[in-house]
Amino acid sequence: MQPTTRQEVLKRLSYIEGHLAGIRRMIDEDKYCVDILKQTYAVRRAIEKMEMLLLDGHLHTCVVEGVRDGRDEQVIGELLELYELANR
Amino acid sequence: MQPTTRQEVLKRLSYIEGHLAGIRRMIDEDKYCVDILKQTYAVRRAIEKMEMLLLDGHLHTCVVEGVRDGRDEQVIGELLELYELANR
Amino acid sequence: MQPTTRQEVLKRLSYIEGHLAGIRRMIDEDKYCVDILKQTYAVRRAIEKMEMLLLDGHLHTCVVEGVRDGRDEQVIGELLELYELANR
Amino acid sequence: MQPTTRQEVLKRLSYIEGHLAGIRRMIDEDKYCVDILKQTYAVRRAIEKMEMLLLDGHLHTCVVEGVRDGRDEQVIGELLELYELANR
Numbered sequence: 001m002q003p004t005t006r007q008e009v010l011k012r013l014s015y016i017e018g019h020l021a022g023i024r025r026m027i028d029e030d031k032y033c034v035d036i037l038k039q040t041y042a043v044r045r046a047i048e049k050m051e052m053l054l055l056d057g058h059l060h061t062c063v064v065e066g067v068r069d070g071r072d073e074q075v076i077g078e079l080l081e082l083y084e085l086a087n088r
Numbered sequence: 089m090q091p092t093t094r095q096e097v098l099k100r101l102s103y104i105e106g107h108l109a110g111i112r113r114m115i116d117e118d119k120y121c122v123d124i125l126k127q128t129y130a131v132r133r134a135i136e137k138m139e140m141l142l143l144d145g146h147l148h149t150c151v152v153e154g155v156r157d158g159r160d161e162q163v164i165g166e167l168l169e170l171y172e173l174a175n176r
Numbered sequence: 177m178q179p180t181t182r183q184e185v186l187k188r189l190s191y192i193e194g195h196l197a198g199i200r201r202m203i204d205e206d207k208y209c210v211d212i213l214k215q216t217y218a219v220r221r222a223i224e225k226m227e228m229l230l231l232d233g234h235l236h237t238c239v240v241e242g243v244r245d246g247r248d249e250q251v252i253g254e255l256l257e258l259y260e261l262a263n264r
Numbered sequence: 265m266q267p268t269t270r271q272e273v274l275k276r277l278s279y280i281e282g283h284l285a286g287i288r289r290m291i292d293e294d295k296y297c298v299d300i301l302k303q304t305y306a307v308r309r310a311i312e313k314m315e316m317l318l319l320d321g322h323l324h325t326c327v328v329e330g331v332r333d334g335r336d337e338q339v340i341g342e343l344l345e346l347y348e349l350a351n352r
Contacts, residue, residue, distance in 0.1 A: 006291060013288055017281070024277055027270060033322040034342050040315050041349045044308050048175050051304050055171060058297035059164045067155040076147045078298045079167075083143060085305045086175065087136050094203060101200055105193070112189055115182060121234040122254050128227050129261045132220050139216050146209040166210050173217045224351050231347060235340045243331040252323045255343075259319060263312050263350065 005057040012050040019043050051086070093145040100138040107131050139174070181233040188226040195219050227262070269321040276314040283307050315350070 001009070020043060026036050066075035089097070108131060114124050154163035177185070196219060202212050242251035265273070284307060290300050330339035 001291070001294060001297060006294075009291055010288070013284065013291070017284060020277065020281055020284070024274070027265070027273055027277070030265060030270075033265060033318050033326065034346060037315055037318055037322075037346055038349060040311055040318070041346075044311055047304055047308055047311075051301055052168065052172060054297050054301055054304070056164075056168055058301075059167060060160070062297065063164075064155055064160050067152055072148070072152050076144075076152075079147060080140065080144055082298060082301055082305075083171075083174070084140060085302060086171070089203070089206060089209060094206075097203055098200070101196065101203070105196060108189065108193060108196070112186070115177070115185055115189070118177060118182075121177060121230050121238065122258060125227055125230055125234075125258055126261060128223055128230070129258075132223055135216055135220055135223075139213055142209050142213055142216070146213075150209065170210060170213055170217075173214060228344065228348060232340075232344055235343060236336070239340075240331055240336050243328055248324070248328050252320075252328075255323060256316065256320055259347075259350070260316060262347070 001054075001057055002061065005053060009050060009053050012046065012053065016043060016046050016050065019046060055082070089142075089145055090149065093141060097138060097141050100134065100141065104131060104134050104138065107134060143170070177230075177233055178237065181229060185226060185229050188222065188229065192219060192222050192226065195222060231258070265318075265321055266325065269317060273314060273317050273321075276310065276317065280307060280310050280314065283310060319346070 019039070023036060023039050023043070026039065063075045063079070066072065107127070111124060111127050111131070114127065151163045151167065154160065195215070199212060199215050199219070202215065239251045239255065242248065283303070287300060287303050287307070290303065327339045327343065330336065
């Protein structure tokens with residue numbers, strides 16, 4: 001991973017961890033379930049944004065290199081697997 | 089699109105159209121909403137499977153050619169846009 | 177299903193069918209895969225909007241009646257199953 | 265929230281926090297992006313499982329009570345809002 005990508009990914013990961021800590025507090029304080037659920041959805045969105053950064057970095061480095069080195073099938077197979085997993 | 093991909097995509101599209109026709113019948117016959125919803129989820133899954141085929145073809149043709157021709161930024165930008173749209 | 181709900185659901189279903197017919201034309205005319213994929217995502221969004229209508233009607237009729245009749249477990253079980261299927 | 269639900273939700277939250285700590289380690293050790301992404305997808309699945317528990321508890325308590333107290337519109341409105349947010 002490029003240093004700038006890693007730095008940005010770690011920053012977002014810290015944000016997600018802080019968000020989860022907030023959810024833990026809401027549960028401890030017996031907040032309304034509907035409000036807790038809205039926060040868990042927000043965490044999932046934040047994880048998806050972090051995934052976009054990881055994917056962006058992956059496409060610009062490993063995928064481009066893989067295609068240039070003739071390893072098309074491998075990098076394409078991985079991308080399709082990720083796409084399927086992301087859509088579950 | 090490769091002829092074999094197009095053929096397979098059109099086959100799945102026909103299946104999806106038939107599935108939707110079945111949902112229309114269920115609504116006309118006033119079937120239980122829960123059962124109708126299960127079918128609309130199945131249609132979304134079928135569309136996602138069709139998308140996998142389209143993406144597979146796209147990666148093997150346009151993306152590989154794009155990278156080889158030095159148009160990395162363009163093809164990667166499109167893939168990231170698709171990924172974001174797919175996750176909405 | 178209430179008549180007004182059914183009417184609205186059928187209207188959206190017709191829209192979805194028309195949208196799919198447009199996608200079929202794009203495939204026949206060999207349009208760019210990326211553009212086709214954007215349309216299939218839009219169809220999935222349209223199906224989700226139709227599901228919201230179905231769910232809205234279901235909650236206002238069957239679920240409310242079920243709870244009032246003491247069939248909580250049944251209607252709640254169905255809702256959780258739908259939620260899980262929707263998230264796949 | 266019922267004590268048994270809260271206990272189970274907190275257990276899953278701890279699991280999710282541990283999973284994210286593992287992802288942080290993978291990033292620090294410069295693991296392959298594809299492998300990191302598979303783990304972030306798994307975290308999102310774990311969050312969805314936790315949401316199912318929260319929703320289950322919410323339906324069995326607040327929603328049933330709301331319907332019995334004649335506050336149908338309020339509890340149904342909240343459920344539809346959650347459904348839309350979950351699908352984003």
